[in-house]
Amino acid sequence: MTPLTALFFSVSSYFFLMTAGQLLQPNGDCNNQGNICEYKWKVEHRNTMVTYNETTGSGLPIFRYGNSFYKRNRDPEPTSCKKKDPLTDLEKDKVITADGTYRSAVVINGELPGPPIIVNNGTQVVVHVTNHLTMEGITIHWHGMVQRNTPWMDGVASVSHCPINPGETFTYRFLATPPGTHWYHSHLGTQRTDGLYGALIVLQPEETVKVKRPKRETVDPDFAGEFIMTLHDWMKDPSLDINNQVLWEMQRFYPGYNVTSPCFYQTKQLDGTGIGVSPFWSGLINGKGLIYRYDPIGNEVVENELIRWKYSPSNVHSHTVFVSSMRL
Known part of the structure; x- marks a missing residue:
């Protein structure tokens, strides 16, 4: 072997x-x-x-900055959202x-x-x-x-x-x-x-x-x-949005309605059966x-x-x- x-x-x-x-x-x-x-x-x-704090009942979005991951935090100044803190190992496991x-x-x-x-x-x-x-x-x-x-x-x-x-x-x-x-x-x-x-x-x-x-x-x-x-x-997008697109045959324009990119056509298997109702x-x-x-x-x-x-x-x-x- x-x-x-x-x-x-x-x-x-x-x-x-x-x-x-x-x-x-x-x-x-x-x-x-x-x-x-x-x-x-x-x-x-x-x-x-998003990292959630079960104790305080709050959530903070996470993002990548360089080669590390941070969570946006609340500044003491109410009009500022520039503060960022590194994710802890526990937060990484749960997010x-x-x-x-x-x-x-x-x-x-x-x-x-x-x-x-x-x-x-x-x-x-x-x-x-x-x-x-x-x-x-x-x-x-x-x-x-x-x-x-x-x-x-x-x-x-x-x-x-x-x-x-x-x-x-x-x-x-x-x-x-x-x-x-x-x-x-x-x-x-x-x-x-x-x-x-x-x-x-x-x-x-x-x-x-x-x-x-x-x-x-x-x-x-x-x-x-x-x-x-x-x-x-x-x-x-959430599945309810995808479902509505399929019901009204709008998935051919997914994921951008306001662009002129080629339309999506459902992939077919050899027997003609469709694979996936919306683009992967x-x-x-x-x-x-x-x-x-x-x-x-x-x-x-x-x-x-x-x-x-x-x-x-x-x-x-x-x-x-x-x-x-x-x-x-």
Whole structure:
């Protein structure tokens, strides 16, 4: 096997370096037997490129100045906004950069994408979802879950159950099955495009992964690490604006109505099926894009170690994924 120097993925022309981490383990607040895992979610609007102070209830926009990142702050002089302070490491961890543009997003517990759910096959998943949006209802669809005997937990708005109104809390309760790499997302309106999605990984305890070698020899490899990669096609405008453009067939003029640039025409697959109803703007990997990224997404992996990634898409455009500098 050739040395495992690094693992790269690309979305359009963006390249990122990912890390081989530890093996995935069930998360959440699980009981001693591990057959019930609970999660508490707060769904709300947040702005990208803003650092929030939960104690004071205030937010400060961030920007790049030279090779460092700063937050705009309030001068003692009320008519001046020139003061700037460097971001702390804690603020860097919490701020949602997306692709570096300023816009609103729909997030879970302040995260984009939402926190991953990782459970063993057959675990009872309990998710308490509280809607803190201003005026929109929400539902969560658990993509890939068969929902045997619990069809009312499927999260399809006005079909499985009524939407969760602002200020209300709804508890989803279902068995995680089948094993595999799945995802959850909003199933009402266009909230998924604004960030209401995340990974849902169902592990098979004591699973044996078979890998075929050139001589068709079957072995049970020991993975050095696993990690989750989510891809998201991010727009510079909130999804409600994009939705209105599509309804009125205005997306052909996106992103500039007052320019005479060539019109956008939907990309077609070989069978004639359309890909993406609006122009591709930016790609995010695990909620981070190329612009204003102040930390690398990952590090190098160890030579000759076997790693595995779980890919969770949240997009309507097609993406190309490249694995570089290694033999597969």
